[in-house]
Amino acid sequence: xxxxxxxxxxxxxxxxxxxxxxxxxxxxxxxxxxxxxxxxxxxxxxxxxxxxxxxxxxxxxxxxxxxxxxxxxxxxxxxxxxxxxxxxxxxxxxxxxxxxxxxxxxxxxxxxxxxxxxxxxxxxxxxxxxxxxxxxxxxxxxxxxxxxxxxxxxxxxxxxxxxxxxxxxxxxxxxxxxxxxxxxxxxxxxxxxxxxxxxxxxxxxxxxxxxxxxxxxxxxxxxxxxxxxxxxxxxxxxxxxxxxxxxxxxxxxxxxxxxxxxxxxxxxxxxxxxxxxxxxxxxxxxxxxxxxxxxxxxxxxxxxxxxxxxxxxxxxxxxxxxxxxxxxxxxxxxxxxxxxxxxxxxxxxxxxxxxxxxxxxxxxxxxxxxxxxxxxxxxxxxxxxxxxxxxxxxxxxx
Amino acid sequence: xxxxxxxxxxxxxxxxxxxxxxxxxxxxxxxxxxxxxxxxxxxxxxxxxxxxxxxxxxxxxxxxxxxxxxxxxxxxxxxxxxxxxxxxxxxxxxxxxxxxxxxxxxxxxxxxxxxxxxxxxxxxxxxxxxxxxxxxxxxxxxxxxxxxxxxxxxxxxxxxxxxxxxxxxxxxxxxxxxxxxxxxxxxxxxxxxxxxxxxxxxxxxxxxxxxxxxxxxxxxxxxxxxxxxxxxxxxxxxxxxxxxxxxxxxxxxxxx
Numbered sequence: 001x002x003x004x005x006x007x008x009x010x011x012x013x014x015x016x017x018x019x020x021x022x023x024x025x026x027x028x029x030x031x032x033x034x035x036x037x038x039x040x041x042x043x044x045x046x047x048x049x050x051x052x053x054x055x056x057x058x059x060x061x062x063x064x065x066x067x068x069x070x071x072x073x074x075x076x077x078x079x080x081x082x083x084x085x086x087x088x089x090x091x092x093x094x095x096x097x098x099x100x101x102x103x104x105x106x107x108x109x110x111x112x113x114x115x116x117x118x119x120x121x122x123x124x125x126x127x128x129x130x131x132x133x134x135x136x137x138x139x140x141x142x143x144x145x146x147x148x149x150x151x152x153x154x155x156x157x158x159x160x161x162x163x164x165x166x167x168x169x170x171x172x173x174x175x176x177x178x179x180x181x182x183x184x185x186x187x188x189x190x191x192x193x194x195x196x197x198x199x200x201x202x203x204x205x206x207x208x209x210x211x212x213x214x215x216x217x218x219x220x221x222x223x224x225x226x227x228x229x230x231x232x233x234x235x236x237x238x239x240x241x242x243x244x245x246x247x248x249x250x251x252x253x254x255x256x257x258x259x260x261x262x263x264x265x266x267x268x269x270x271x272x273x274x275x276x277x278x279x280x281x282x283x284x285x286x287x288x289x290x291x292x293x294x295x296x297x298x299x300x301x302x303x304x305x306x307x308x309x310x311x312x313x314x315x316x317x318x319x320x321x322x323x324x325x326x327x328x329x330x331x332x333x334x335x336x337x338x339x340x341x342x343x344x345x346x347x348x349x350x351x352x353x354x355x356x357x358x359x360x361x362x363x364x365x366x367x368x369x370x371x372x373x374x375x376x377x378x379x380x381x382x383x384x385x386x387x388x389x390x391x392x393x394x395x396x397x398x
Numbered sequence: 399x400x401x402x403x404x405x406x407x408x409x410x411x412x413x414x415x416x417x418x419x420x421x422x423x424x425x426x427x428x429x430x431x432x433x434x435x436x437x438x439x440x441x442x443x444x445x446x447x448x449x450x451x452x453x454x455x456x457x458x459x460x461x462x463x464x465x466x467x468x469x470x471x472x473x474x475x476x477x478x479x480x481x482x483x484x485x486x487x488x489x490x491x492x493x494x495x496x497x498x499x500x501x502x503x504x505x506x507x508x509x510x511x512x513x514x515x516x517x518x519x520x521x522x523x524x525x526x527x528x529x530x531x532x533x534x535x536x537x538x539x540x541x542x543x544x545x546x547x548x549x550x551x552x553x554x555x556x557x558x559x560x561x562x563x564x565x566x567x568x569x570x571x572x573x574x575x576x577x578x579x580x581x582x583x584x585x586x587x588x589x590x591x592x593x594x595x596x597x598x599x600x601x602x603x604x605x606x607x608x609x610x611x612x613x614x615x616x617x618x619x620x621x622x623x624x625x626x627x628x629x630x631x632x633x634x635x636x637x638x639x640x641x642x643x644x645x646x647x648x649x650x651x652x653x654x
Contacts, residue, residue: 154548155549
């Protein structure tokens with residue numbers, strides 16, 4: 001078994017190590033060879049005319065590119081082979097069928113065999129198909145004669161500057177359109193307006209990713225200035241498609257988690273139980289019953305379970321906030337921690353359960369009020385050499 | 399009998415002008431478009447070598463001096479900013495502003511247009527340059543429309559001189575650089591002018607009265623700031639390049 005293990009791990013390693021990103025110059029690209037030309041006396045002295053001269057020359061740029069592409073192809077082929085072998089060994093190790101071993105299984109196996117406590121998932125060991133591990137290559141940016149495809153190629157950042165160029169083009173078109181409307185003494189179309197509230201401009205990183213080009217801070221600022229200017233036109237809705245390509249909707253992840261449907265008990269009342277209500281060292285579960293009369297039971301007692309006012313307020317807050325204090329019953333079991341931790345855990349549990357019983361706009365309000373946010377703070381450890389986590393001994397000069 | 403008399407008057411007039419300006423050069427006297435020289439491909443079967451033809455692409459009829467005047471090409475900068483090397487191209491000064499001699503400009507511009515057309519004819523890469531934000535979009539559009547290249551942005555050092563590193567691969571550089579202004583700002587010359595000279599890339603440049611024409615292969619004295627003037631240059635260069643390309647297509651079809 002140990003023999004197999006070492007062999008497997010050895011085969012596993014190449015693909016695992018592959019996660020180190022490396023820069024490879026360029027990639028495969030299909031190019032068409034033009035029709036072959038016949039010779040002519042006129043053309044003989046046109047030496048630099050690759051596409052015409054009798055003995056067609058491929059430009060130096062293309063030659064170098066083809067060489068690189070070939071090298072890269074071979075490299076990828078090798079990586080593929082190693083990956084497939086590694087995958088089979090992994091499947092054998094896990095005692096599964098190598099034929100039906102999917103990428104999901106691979107990930108699971110790697111997580112099992114190489115447990116890692118590293119916080120950033122990107123730094124954990126991985127085994128993925130080589131095309132995912134090695135960055136995508138740009139296709140050849142020039143033709144056989146060495147002529148670049150993009151008219152802004154020599155700027156070094158053609159896609160980025162093309163965006164600016166297109167934006168300027170749109171601004172000019174809109175200005176022209178506005179002039180025309182004014183000349184006709186018409187008014188802007190009230191229906192056609194751009195709704196930009198729910199979205200923001202792509203961040204620098206996102207823009208870089210979408211353009212496959214690195215841009216500088218000042219260039220990103222320029223991008224934003226140009227786009228803002230485009231948007232400021234009253235007729236900006238005419239180039240909505242262009243604008244929306246560079247905007248990203250604000251995260252709607254708050255309700256991405258599905259709100260559970262309540263179950264019904266034998267009395268026909270709807271109820272929701274939230275398990276694992278955590279805060280500090282307290283943990284518990286909260287059950288909400290609807291309709292109810294505002295009864296609260298905490299570990300069998302009522303709200304007087306808490307002796308102080310503040311934890312009581314904490315518990316009541318989500319009910320009062322949502323106006324449900326008289327229409328639901330709350331039942332919770334809580335243990336561990338102190339009063340404030342328990343109260344916080346119950347508060348979150350009640351708010352979390354109430355999601356199933358309130359309207360959408362109330363949900364929105366609860367989100368804004370921070371009721372649906374878990375409080376992950378824990379006690380900070382005491383440090384040696386000082387009396388508390390942060391507290392220092394009294395400083396005396398002499 | 400009359401013609402010589404007029405001619406002498408003209409010479410006398412020129413002499414006066416030269417005295418007035420203290421300039422010692424020969425004046426060129428072409429304003430109106432010359433009668434077209436027939437492309438010999440039409441009447442003679444033998445294909446002519448375009449390089450031996452004085453104006454194979456008929457760039458001569460693209461513009462007149464009147465067009466240049468209307469586009470305000472004759473306005474230079476103020477007297478104080480004059481670059482000494484621009485002295486031969488001046489007509490004089492009016493209210494402290496220098497005025498270009500459009501006859502000379504026309505001559506230079508035609509040479510430049512002819513050269514650009516030839517480069518396009520031979521499949522060369524042409525790159526337009528301009529660092530004036532007001533005009534840069536126009537220049538980029540021109541480049542796009544005639545299927546050539548433009549660089550109107552911040553010039554990263556080494557794009558020409560260290561191209562293989564900058565582009566991460568062996569790269570073919572332009573065969574002709576057209577500068578619609580040769581200055582980065584009022585003080586510095588565009589680095590690409592120097593770099594083109596280093597890399598033996600021929601250049602065409604619109605040089606204003608405050609620019610140095612020394613490193614430009616085909617300097618064209620004229621106003622390089624006014625949008626109207628830039629528009630005219632763009633139009634002319636585009637037309638010349640398109641003519642070169644049209645000829646090229648014709649030849650390609652003949653050969654195949």
